[in-house]
Amino acid sequence: MNPWFAYCDGSAVPNPGRIGLGAVFTEPDGTRHTLSQAAHENGCNNEAELRALLATLQELKSRGADTLVIHCDNSVVVEQVGCSxxxxxxxxxxxxxxxxxxLNSxxxxxxxxxxxxxNREADALARAALGLAGNRIVKLPKKRR
Structure with a gap:
């Protein structure tokens, strides 16, 4: 069976603070979908990441996915969920x-x-859910001597 692929990320601003959830998932035929929503709870970064995973799994379940590969950039979430x-x-x-x-369902x-x-795209979607722009690199002018 061909799997669905998903990338999920959560953001807590400030940490702890408001939680934004983001995900990108691709059906076996290549059709892409995104998820970007603010959670109703406040929490820490680990909770934001965990809630993003839950929202992604719930969305995939509602779309009829049965085989999936989920990517997450939070090692605590991956360890806690994957290791008893x-x-x-x-x-x-x-x-x-x-x-x-x-996950086991x-x-x-x-x-x-x-x-x-x-995981930049999922991160950008999580931040956008909170009304925040993506990470920007700001170049500061060099000091004159």
């Missing part, structure tokens, strides 16, 4: 359990960590 022996984070334990249960699902620079 990871030291739990008590405050987020119920959300991690919800994510594990939802698919016929086949893989959650993979990727470096942050490979």
């Amino acid at each position: 022996t990871a030291k739990p984070i008590p405050r987020l334990a119920s959300l991690f359990e919800e994510a594990r249960t939802l 698919f016929d086949q699902a893989t959650l993979m960590w990727i470096p942050r620079h490979r």
